[in-house]
Every structure is written in structure tokens, then in C-alpha cells.
Amino acid sequence: MPIVEVRDVAKSFADKVAVAGLSFAVEGHEIFGLIGPNGAGKTTTLRMMMDIIKPDSGEVRILGAVASEATKARLGYLPEESGLYRKLTVIDCITYLASLKGMDPHLIGARADTLLDRMGMLPQKRKRIEALSKGMAQIIQLMVTIIHDPELVVLDEPFSGLDPVNTERVKELLVELRDQGKAVILSTHQMNQVEALCDRILMIDNGRAVLYGDLEEIRAKYRGHSVLVDGEGEMPQIAGVIEKRDHKNDVELVLDSTTTPQEVLKHLVGAGMAIRRFEVATPSLNEIFLRAVGRNHE
């Protein structure tokens, strides 16, 4: 049974269609990327999953049940534009927000200590939120999102404001949550993080699905028939190479449909070129994003 099942969901605000017939499912043991340009309908979709707003039509099922008050305690949500009680101490803020998720008050202290310790923030436990840096506050928000051990964790731009050390800590945490069997939905504009973490993605634009599926399969689908070569020596003329593009660190050779990368590598080595790197060119998610979304906006 999928942890999240979105079936033909639509939502409009006055005359503006935010989500138009969107369907997807998210399983446990996976990190799922929800990506798309600004105004694509990502936040509206997440809010419908959290039962913050109701869809006009369609259905959102969480852990087998229609999203409702009852499902909220089993979810963790970190919104993009989020904050904390500035005048409260870190532990008071965590305690209140965790108790709203139905967590046993006696367990909150110990669990908060474990998480604070893990993120290197135990010394900040008694400090007021307003005394924390933006990155520290973001870490606290992440803790609040997962402290009650939810089965579904939804994170909207979780790396915002984090330094590289904390970014790595958060990435490790997300992988750990996935390995524990939880479903993690990651919505971000940082495509490198999606590439590094996500198993599957849904790219939406104008409220509709543009790309949906396994990240590697999507990349393979967008993979062109070309190779990247970095080496020393003069590049020979090779039959079957129809175009040569010079990049900063390598050269891209675009092949015709009958020529294989193996034939090109054999030819280069045969011509005496010292090869440092040879790889089949795969487009980055960023390029795929631009191609998919750009196509829609043409």
C-alpha cells in the first residue's frame, strides 16, 4: 500500500488553476522529489496532502485513508515559509509543537535531547529561538518535523539557509529515514540535492505532471547519443561523429545513430590519445528540468 496516493486532484483559487488533475503515489523506503518551477502548484499539492486545504476534486489518501485530522499525527511537514515562536526557548518550542502532533509529553524531552545532540545543538537547548541563526532555526524546524517519528515526512526546501556541514547532516538524516521505511517527499529547487537523494521524482508545471517516475529512467530517457572525452593529444577525425562541442573541461562528441561509444573509445585509444575520462553524456536533472519546463513554456 502506498503511503501517499494522490488521485486526479484539482484545486483552483478564484480564477487561477493551481493543480489540474494531478495523480501520483509515494511508497515507503523512498525519497520522492517533487520539483517544478515557481507557481507550478507544488505548495498547493503539499498543503492538500497535509489536509491544510481541501481539493476541489479528486482524492488524497494518506496511509490508506483520506487525508483528514486523524492522519495529521502520522505526518511531518516542514513548509518552505516556516518559522518558530521567537520568544520561546528551543526546548519549549519543540515540546509544544511535538505535543500538537500527539506525542507523549514524557517522551518529548528525551527524544529532543537525542536529536539536538545529533545535530550538535544541545548547547542551544535553553536559548530563545530569536537568538539562533537562520540555519540553526532551520535545523530546529526539521527536528520538530520528525520528532514524533512520522511515517511520511514532507520537506519543502529543507536545505534553505544551511551551511555545508548541516546540509550533509540533513542529507544523512533523510537517507536514514528512508532506510527506516519511511516515505520522504522532498520539494526543492536545488536539483543537485534531488539528484543525490531522490529515488523517484514528479516534475509538475502549471499544476500538471510533466515527468513522473524513476530518476534514472527519466535521465536515461533524456540521454542523448553523445560521449564526453577528457584527455591529452590531438583529437582525431572519427567516422560516425557528426558534431564536436568544446566544453570547459571536456569535449562532447555527438554520434550518429549507427556508431557506438565503444567504437569511438577504441578509435581514440588507437590514435594514441591519453584518455583521462570517457563517459556517455547524461543530462543533469537541471538540464532535464529546463528542457521539460521550457518545452511547456514555449
Add this chain to the structure above:
Amino acid sequence: MNRTRLVFRHEFVQTIRKKGFIILTLSLPVLAILGIGIFRIASGVAVPAAAVMRIGYVDNVGGFDQFTSQKGADLVHFDSPEAATQALVQRDIDEYFVIPSDYVATGVIARYTLQKELAPPPATAAAIKEFLSANLLAGKIPPNVISRIEAPLIAITTTLTSTGAVAADQGGFASFIIPALFSVLLCFALMFTSNYVLQGLSEEKENRLMEILLSSVSTRQLVTGKLLGRGAAGLLQVLVWVISLPLLLRLASSTIGGLLSTIQLPPAVLLIGVAYFILGYSMFAVLLLGVAAVTSSTREAQALAPIFTMFAVAPFWFSSLLVLVPNSPVWVVFSIVPFSAPVLVMLRLGLTGVPAWQLALSMAVLAFSTVAGLMLVARLLRTYLLMYGKRPHLREILRSIRTG
């Protein structure tokens, strides 16, 4: 624990911990104790012995030679204005007056003093008046009738019930002062407590907490918990004032005495006051929730709030008219209008009393307005609670209320 109760507890605890709340709650008893203390110190330090004035007079009519010892003043006869002036300059007398020969026809006397003054001091004027009237009537009317003419009315009013029995509430200033004081406190409590709700919601909106909260609780749970939590804090404030009031009155009457010692605190006034606080607070808090929903910052919300809370204060603007014409039908109408009802009814309670049907109707309209307001404001909350950094136009707000 129930989520509404969690929100309630959080809001209550956070409100009563605020410095502003603590200062405001304690300010009334502290200021009253301070006032009583200052009175006690001042009355102990500066109690000048009541000096008897010496007022000279020159009688050009003749016959003004009796009753020269009046309350607080001795009247001293002089044969001429020159002699009186000489005595005044030498400070033998405090002032003098000349009774001209045509005094009986005109009533005019000429008064001379060394002090520059706005008008004759009341004690001096009273002493001269009584001296003149007593001498005018001397020999014509018995002395005991003279004193009655000077003070013909000492009215002791007894209010009866419709059955002819002596009413429990005998009216008068002593029974007006508590409801009047209550209406002032009620006004303060309504404004401050409903502002706590506004502040709470605005801060959460401004600090981008709404989405986190709404991913854990429903809008209904959040709003209910907030209204009850902040309202309970306001009620606690009112209770502190209500409990401290009899103690302060007792302290004041033992120190100051006089009228204060006759003031009673009728339990019915307390009950009605608390009922109007709860109803009034609910209505103003609901309105201010709507303000918080459509504004983007605490500052902006607080700037708009007085538009609504000034209606609670409005009855005070007309308080002198209310005292002059307490039975006007206008007051009955405004006792039913929910905005003005809480404060106006409390003021009327001390003046003329308010019939039970008016109380019941007023409270029912207030309760109905609150529920209706909550339903309309819920539409605004659903639409604008997650809208940050942008204030909708009035037309958009009206459309949101209309379409829900």
C-alpha cells in the same frame, strides 16, 4: 491530550507570562493601594487646623448686627470703609464688605480683599450669605425657621419595589460607582484581551508558523484554543480586579470614610459584569481574528484594531448625557446593539437599573452576533491565514466572505 486543550493551555500560559499582562493586571490594585497610601500620608502630614476667618463689614442699611458668628467665620462690624480698609491692611481682618444703603432693593454688596482670586471662596460666600439672610429675617421669623429657610431640603429617598416593599438596591451615587467602575474595567478588559488574540494570531502569521500549526491541528481547533486560552487569561485579569475591589473598598472606607464606606458590591452586578465580559470579549475577539487574518503584520493588525474596539469605548463619550437623561429610549436601543451593549448596560445598571428583558435580549443579540461573526471570520481565516506579505483589497475580502 485534546489538541484544542493544548492550544488553549499554550495560549493561556504565554499570555499570563507576558510582562504587559502582569503589569496591567496588577496596576489597578497597586495604583489603588498607592492612592489610599498617599491620601493617608497627606491627611496625616497636612491637616491644618480649621482657621476661623475674620470678615469685616460696614452696614449702611442698619440692623445687620446679629448672627456675627457663622460657620468658619467671625463677622466684625466697622463704622466706615476707611476703618475697615485700615484693619485689612494691618491684617486684623481677612477681608471686608460694604452693605450699601440700597442693598435690600439690589442685593449688591461691595467686597474688598487683598487676595487676587477668580471668584469668592465658597466658604466665605456661604458665611456672608447666611449672615445677610439671617439678619434680614431676624425678628420677623423664628430662628429655627430661619435655619430651615437656609437649608430647606435634605431628601432621604427610599426606593420601593412594585409590591411596595423597600428595594434592596436603593440607587444613588453609592450604587452607581461600582457599575461605573466596572464598566471602565470591562472596557479595558475587552480591549486588552481581544487585542491579545489579535496579537497571538498576527505573530504566528508574521513568524510563518501557521502552516506548521495547521499541519497538526485544524483551523477550528486552533481558533477555538486561541479564543478560549486568551479569553481565560483576560477573565483571570478581571477576576483579580473583581476580588481586589472589595478589599480595596474596605481599605479605602477605613482610610477615607465618607461616601466610600457606604458603597456596596452587589453580587448581581458582578455576575452580569462577568457575563458581559465573556460575551463582549468573544465578539470583539472574533472581529479582531478577522483583522489578523487579512493583515500581513502585527503592526498593521494593531493599527486597524481600534476601528472595532472604539465601539466598546463609545458609551463613555455620552456618559454625561446618560446621567442627565437616563431613561431615554436611545440607551435601550444601544443596549441591544452588540458593540456598545457591554459597557452601556453596566453604566445603566448603576443609574436606573436595566429591566430583565433588556438584559436577556442584549445578551442574546451579543451571543448571536458572535456566532454569526465567527462563521464569517472563519471564511476569511480559511482564505487568508496562509497568505503572507500581502493585504487583500476590501473587494476581495467581501468576495471571500460571500463565497466562503
